[in-house]
Amino acid sequence: MKRLFPLLLTCVLAMATLSGCASKSEIVKLPRPVGTIAVAGFTNPVFNWELLAGYLPHEGQPIKKEVLQQLDDAMVEVLARHGVTGYARPAITRQCQEIEVFENMGSRREAAFAYWVKVGECMTADYILVPQVLFWQDLRGMQKADFNIQPASVLIDLYLIDVNNKSIVRRYHFDETQQPLSSNVLNAGTFFKRGGKWVKAMELADEALDNGLMELGL
Known part of the structure; x- marks a missing residue:
């Protein structure tokens, strides 16, 4: 029985690795939006009313501005890898983000959505991509x-x-906390894809942008 265990573990790891590879191939890439696109700079909502959907795991915990800048840079890099060109970059869109303000429009969620529509209008864009980091x-x-x-x-x-x-046409949600292989053998594919080691938050963010932009058609 002891001799069979290593073989069984190897089989499980192999199956998990294959399933991990399959999950990437199953990502659905939607058609690219037709029209002008503005990419907003990353924001870090610290209160639930600032969100367009969902809830924060912890309110009132801001993320360092340096991280937001790094995420903006990562966004530009991933868009380049995906062959997306001719869009308004976060550095440009931030100018409209600083001009526009939240207004009292019914519920606070409605105000948050109206704000981003106004930023898109300020950029004279057909679409605006709004990235938000909720936990880091x-x-x-x-x-x-x-x-x-x-x-x-x-x-x-x-x-x-x-x-x-004035509508949200697509949304991608990424919520990942890396776990050791010993905690979940079925995640072996993802674990080995990351080099069989612990990764940094920015590496997880790169995965989020790569998969997320693909699912959004970008």
């Missing part, structure tokens, strides 16, 4: 050790808003 926890500890670790954890939402029709 970076890796603490040794990447290759399996003890005294605070794993990376990232919560990101991507919204594609039709500015002319």
Whole structure:
């Protein structure tokens, strides 16, 4: 029986690896939106009323501005990898984000949505991509050790808003906290895809943007 266990574990890991690869191939890439696109700079809602959907795991916990800038840079890099060109970059869209303000329009969620529509109108764009980071926890500890670790954890939402029709046409939600292989063998495919080591929060964010933009058609 002891001799069979390593073989059984190997089979399970192989199946998990295959399932991990399959999950990436199953990502649905929607048709690219037709029209001009503005990409907003990453924002970090600290209160639920600032969200377009869902709820924060913890309110009142802001993320460092340096992280938001790094996420903006990562967004531009991933869009380039996907062959997306001719869009208004976050650095430009931020100018309209700073001009427009939230107004009292019924519920606070309605005010948040109206704000982003106004930013899109300010950019004279047909669509505006709104990225929001709701939670950010970076890796603490040794990447290759399996003890005294605070794993990376990232919560990101991507919204594609039709500015002319004032509607959210597509949304992508990413909520990932890296787990050790010993906690969930079925995640072996993802674990080995990440080099069999603990990864940093920015690496998880890159996964979120790569998969999320593909699902949004970008």
